[in-house]
Amino acid sequence: MSAMPAPLPLPYVEDPGPGHGTLPARTWYATSDAARLSLNGTWRFRLSATADAHDDAFAAQSYDPAGWDRIQVPGHWVLQGEGAFGAPAYTNVLYPFPVDPPHVPAGNPTGDHLHTFDLPDDWPTGGDAVVRFDGVESCARVWLNGMELGDFKGSRLAHEFAVGHLLQPSGNVLAVRVHQWSSGSYLEDQDQWWLPGIFRDVTLLHRPWGCASDFFVHASYNHLDHTGTLRVDSDVQGSVSVPELGIDTATGSPVTVPVDPWTAETPRLYDAELITPGERVPLRIGFRTVALDDGLIKVNGRPLLFRGVNRHEFHPRTGRTVDSATMRHDIELMKRHNINAVRTAHYPPHPEFLSLCDELGLWVIDECDLETHGFEEQAWRDNPTDDDRWTPALLDRAQRMVERDKNHPSVIIWSLGNESGRGRGLTAMAEWIRGRDSGRLIHYEGDQECRDTDMYSRMYPPHAEVESIGRGLDGGPARRRQLPLILCEYAHAMGNGPGGLADYQRLFETHERLQGGFVWEWIDHGFAHPALGYAYGGDFGEELHDGHFVCDGLLFPDRTPSPGLIEYKKVVEPVRIEPADAGDGPPSGTVRITNRYDFSDLGHLVFEWSYQVEGETVDTGPLTVPRLLPGDWAEVELPAAPPTTRQDCEQQWTVRALLAAETPWAAREHPVAWGQVPLTVPRSAPAATGSRPHPGNKHITLGPATFDARTGELLTVGRTPVTGLRLDAWRAPTDNDNGAPWQPDVRYGPRWREIGLHRLQHRTSAVELSDEAFTVRTRVAPAGRDIGLRTVYHWTSDGTRLTLAVSVIPEGRWAVPLPRLGLRLGLPASYGTAHWFGGGPGEAYPDTRAASTLGRWRAEVDDLQTPYVFPQENGARPDVRWAQLTGPEAGLRMEGGSPFWFTARRWTTEHLDAATHPTDLEPGDTVWVNLDHRQHGIGSQSCGPGVLPHHQLHAEPTEFTFTFSSLEDA
Numbered sequence: 001m002s003a004m005p006a007p008l009p010l011p012y013v014e015d016p017g018p019g020h021g022t023l024p025a026r027t028w029y030a031t032s033d034a035a036r037l038s039l040n041g042t043w044r045f046r047l048s049a050t051a052d053a054h055d056d057a058f059a060a061q062s063y064d065p066a067g068w069d070r071i072q073v074p075g076h077w078v079l080q081g082e083g084a085f086g087a088p089a090y091t092n093v094l095y096p097f098p099v100d101p102p103h104v105p106a107g108n109p110t111g112d113h114l115h116t117f118d119l120p121d122d123w124p125t126g127g128d129a130v131v132r133f134d135g136v137e138s139c140a141r142v143w144l145n146g147m148e149l150g151d152f153k154g155s156r157l158a159h160e161f162a163v164g165h166l167l168q169p170s171g172n173v174l175a176v177r178v179h180q181w182s183s184g185s186y187l188e189d190q191d192q193w194w195l196p197g198i199f200r201d202v203t204l205l206h207r208p209w210g211c212a213s214d215f216f217v218h219a220s221y222n223h224l225d226h227t228g229t230l231r232v233d234s235d236v237q238g239s240v241s242v243p244e245l246g247i248d249t250a251t252g253s254p255v256t257v258p259v260d261p262w263t264a265e266t267p268r269l270y271d272a273e274l275i276t277p278g279e280r281v282p283l284r285i286g287f288r289t290v291a292l293d294d295g296l297i298k299v300n301g302r303p304l305l306f307r308g309v310n311r312h313e314f315h316p317r318t319g320r321t322v323d324s325a326t327m328r329h330d331i332e333l334m335k336r337h338n339i340n341a342v343r344t345a346h347y348p349p350h351p352e353f354l355s356l357c358d359e360l361g362l363w364v365i366d367e368c369d370l371e372t373h374g375f376e377e378q379a380w381r382d383n384p385t386d387d388d389r390w391t392p393a394l395l396d397r398a399q400r401m402v403e404r405d406k407n408h409p410s411v412i413i414w415s416l417g418n419e420s421g422r423g424r425g426l427t428a429m430a431e432w433i434r435g436r437d438s439g440r441l442i443h444y445e446g447d448q449e450c451r452d453t454d455m456y457s458r459m460y461p462p463h464a465e466v467e468s469i470g471r472g473l474d475g476g477p478a479r480r481r482q483l484p485l486i487l488c489e490y491a492h493a494m495g496n497g498p499g500g501l502a503d504y505q506r507l508f509e510t511h512e513r514l515q516g517g518f519v520w521e522w523i524d525h526g527f528a529h530p531a532l533g534y535a536y537g538g539d540f541g542e543e544l545h546d547g548h549f550v551c552d553g554l555l556f557p558d559r560t561p562s563p564g565l566i567e568y569k570k571v572v573e574p575v576r577i578e579p580a581d582a583g584d585g586p587p588s589g590t591v592r593i594t595n596r597y598d599f600s601d602l603g604h605l606v607f608e609w610s611y612q613v614e615g616e617t618v619d620t621g622p623l624t625v626p627r628l629l630p631g632d633w634a635e636v637e638l639p640a641a642p643p644t645t646r647q648d649c650e651q652q653w654t655v656r657a658l659l660a661a662e663t664p665w666a667a668r669e670h671p672v673a674w675g676q677v678p679l680t681v682p683r684s685a686p687a688a689t690g691s692r693p694h695p696g697n698k699h700i701t702l703g704p705a706t707f708d709a710r711t712g713e714l715l716t717v718g719r720t721p722v723t724g725l726r727l728d729a730w731r732a733p734t735d736n737d738n739g740a741p742w743q744p745d746v747r748y749g750p751r752w753r754e755i756g757l758h759r760l761q762h763r764t765s766a767v768e769l770s771d772e773a774f775t776v777r778t779r780v781a782p783a784g785r786d787i788g789l790r791t792v793y794h795w796t797s798d799g800t801r802l803t804l805a806v807s808v809i810p811e812g813r814w815a816v817p818l819p820r821l822g823l824r825l826g827l828p829a830s831y832g833t834a835h836w837f838g839g840g841p842g843e844a845y846p847d848t849r850a851a852s853t854l855g856r857w858r859a860e861v862d863d864l865q866t867p868y869v870f871p872q873e874n875g876a877r878p879d880v881r882w883a884q885l886t887g888p889e890a891g892l893r894m895e896g897g898s899p900f901w902f903t904a905r906r907w908t909t910e911h912l913d914a915a916t917h918p919t920d921l922e923p924g925d926t927v928w929v930n931l932d933h934r935q936h937g938i939g940s941q942s943c944g945p946g947v948l949p950h951h952q953l954h955a956e957p958t959e960f961t962f963t964f965s966s967l968e969d970a
């Protein structure tokens with residue numbers, strides 16, 4: 001069965017072809033009754049600086065591994081050996097080697113891996129055996145017992161060699177030479193760390209006589225008569241049994257029976273078995289039919305709305321070696337956050353991940369291991385996807401993906417790859433896939449004319465453009481006009497953000513042609529680092545790198561959900577709970593409930609109401625909601641008599657939808673969706689007036705406060721010392737403020753700095769006392785510019801409370817929005833506990849506030865911080881009516897004349913701005929508080945559109961007030 005490698009025109013490392021000597025690609029399955037032996041474990045390892053340092057040593061068996069290092073397989077060598085085996089390197093688009101295809105650098109780290117194994121005593125004698133590699137980056141040459149088996153490329157695909165004729169009962173030596181760089185590297189320019197090694201499982205599989213080499217499960221669903229049709233094609237005649245359905249049939253012959261369909265919402269799998277003369281293979285069959293129908297992607301006759309994410313394989317210690325528990329955890333987290341789809345960006349994942357998607361229910365776009373993005377730098381000249389020399393490698397990759405993954409019901413779309421330009425090679429891939437599998441659709445974003453694809457796919461388009469596509473106003477080629485739109489990437493989740501998710505979702509839900517999208521991306525790829533917290537590009541001394549652009553996920557590297565994921569969960573929730581439209585009348589005690597599932601009714605949910613007074617829950621109870629069908633809505637009356645009718649405080653209903661029973665991915669009562677129905681409007685804190693300011697020698701007193709008589713600076717409120725209270729307009733720019741260099745629109749982060757908003761000077765022009773007030777007149781402006789903010793602080797008191805009315809009048813031409821507008825002040829470090837009535841529990845900004853829940857919250861200042869891997873503005877709480885910061889003995893209460901944004905941290909904005917890792921941030925002797933009247937939105941400009949106009953903060957004449965009081969007995 002094995003083929004000896006033919007003489008090569010180029011050394012095999014640089015041959016653009018896929019490799020030599022491997023067996024044809026076939027379906028992957030985790031178990032069967034055939035014997036198998038995991039070869040994972042501790043292997044011997046020798047690292048060389050070049051590809052040819054030890055040429056053919058394995059063939060001659062003239063080596064002595066006694067002095068070699070040890071390494072874990074699966075694993076990447078650059079993540080082992082404590083630095084002795086090199087380091088990871090991160091680039092986004094640029095190849096980290098000269099673009100000279102198919103050549104690779106002379107410096108080509110090469111890892112010789114050696115494993116000695118015995119066959120188990122019960123290893124069968126007849127038949128053949130194969131050794132399977134599930135993932136090796138980027139090129140491997142393999143020997144068993146001194147005989148060369150061949151070589152392969154295609155890092156995230158399975159490769160097998162026939163080895164039966166070479167196996168001996170004991171002392172088998174498997175030798176694998178892995179080169180970091182190969183011609184294959186030109187096809188693997190995904191935006192991620194370059195991580196060489198045998199990073200997925202290695203397995204020895206017995207292949208009994210009479211077993212199938214390959215089989216293809218076709219299981220369709222007819223939604224009109226609710227039947228499923230099963231046909232299993234196998235290259236060896238056998239039978240298929242599905243006991244639960246009473247099916248027992250020959251391979252190749254179709255059977256039609258009534259079934260429950262598979263969907264991502266209802267992942268119904270039937271246990272089955274394929275029985276061939278040599279092997280019994282357990283199958284899990286899901287019946288579903290994928291179609292492009294009426295210009296829409298439909299499954300089982302119904303259009304889908306993708307609430308998706310792009311998932312790279314990543315673990316903060318082991319890179320792309322991801323264990324089963326982590327895979328399952330990823331899917332559980334997705335399901336718990338209302339995510340229904342995954343694009344396996346930008347390569348087929350470990351096959352077990354797909355089995356888990358089948359089991360737990362996610363729609364999958366399975367993407368081929370292909371990206372040639374770096375050729376964009378040279379206007380796509382020499383792009384391998386348009387060069388016939390590379391077409392065999394491209395076809396090999398398409399075949400290995402489809403053959404490996406074809407039996408997963410969760411996979412509904414094949415993607416040709418990512419960011420690989422255009423060319424004949426891609427068309428050849430699409431044609432081959434269509435010929436092999438007519439039961440799925442084809443995706444490739446690079447094909448903007450949709451010549452080879454079944455859907456129009458875009459990355460990061462602005463909202464307005466998505467809307468015009470939704471309305472069918474985008475023109476374009478005739479074929480594309482007939483196709484639905486999906487956003488294979490949108491809402492770049494880098495740092496604080498993404499902003500504007502809710503605005504996208506409204507469009508998706510309004511226009512049928514818009515079938516949703518996939519947020520970029522699931523997880524930050526930061527490596528756990530002893531000194532830096534998490535390391536990103538450049539932290540390993542790379543010559544070329546793209547910094548923290550690799551940290552752009554909805555999860556932090558340790559898989560803690562970031563605020564972006566909480567926001568996404570709310571935005572895509574499958575049940576909408578909102579106040580019933582009361583027209584112009586007073587708010588009513590009625591909620592409108594809409595079922596936004598694609599397939600399920602609401603029978604699996606229970607609903608409950610709760611009632612809040614000043615944000616505090618005073619009562620709860622069950623709510624009966626009809627079992628609405630997908631797309632249906634109902635207006636549901638809340639209990640006739642609210643638990644309290646007090647008029648002097650804020651009151652609201654909260655309605656939540658919870659899982660009625662435990663599921664494989666969440667506990668009973670897991671919250672799926674919620675909504676709030678306000679019955680009153682926010683009350684504003686009345687200004688404190690009536691007290692007279694008293695001038696003293698050095699100080700001025702007013703009610704509970706003292707001020708510096710010369711500068712007008714606030715010094716104390718009761719026993720609380722206050723420092724540095726003044727207008728603040730600066731925030732540590734977020735990744736989205738800074739934007740990506742290729743963004744066409746103005747990027748405000750750099751503009752703000754250019755204008756000098758991070759170094760505003762405060763000049764006091766007058767300190768005035770009157771009978772009722774103490775007034776400080778200032779101008780706040782940056783050096784070198786004529787723009788400024790004329791700012792007046794107007795202090796009054798009623799004896800116990802202190803009110804500050806601020807008026808801000810912009811002067812000069814403000815061509816940029818402001819980052820923020822409000823006050824900052826410093827309190828003693830002991831004021832470490834925050835209580836507030838407002839939005840929470842997590843952070844929010846104007847365009848990331850859908851998940852913010854109005855209520856009473858408490859948190860330590862340390863826990864108000866969002867630990868973005870690259871420090872930046874974070875932690876604001878929106879809609880705050882009042883907030884208190886307290887220490888062991890005293891505290892300060894801050895009330896807004898209107899709802900405000902509350903932020904507290906143990907370092908200044910300037911420190912936050914200067915930090916490059918969270919470990920740079922050291923608590924000082926002050927808690928710095930920002931009370932913002934307004935904040936600028938977040939947007940998604942780190943790779944997409946900026947802040948939508950209605951979320952921008954423009955400089956204009958503004959007035960706002962805050963009232964302070966001291967909490968002496970706190």
Ligand code: IPT
Binds near residue numbers: 346
């Ligand atoms: C897009 C890539 O497809 C994705 O891999 C990732 O790099 C993302 O950007 C940014 O994080 S391509 C981009 C140039 C639009």
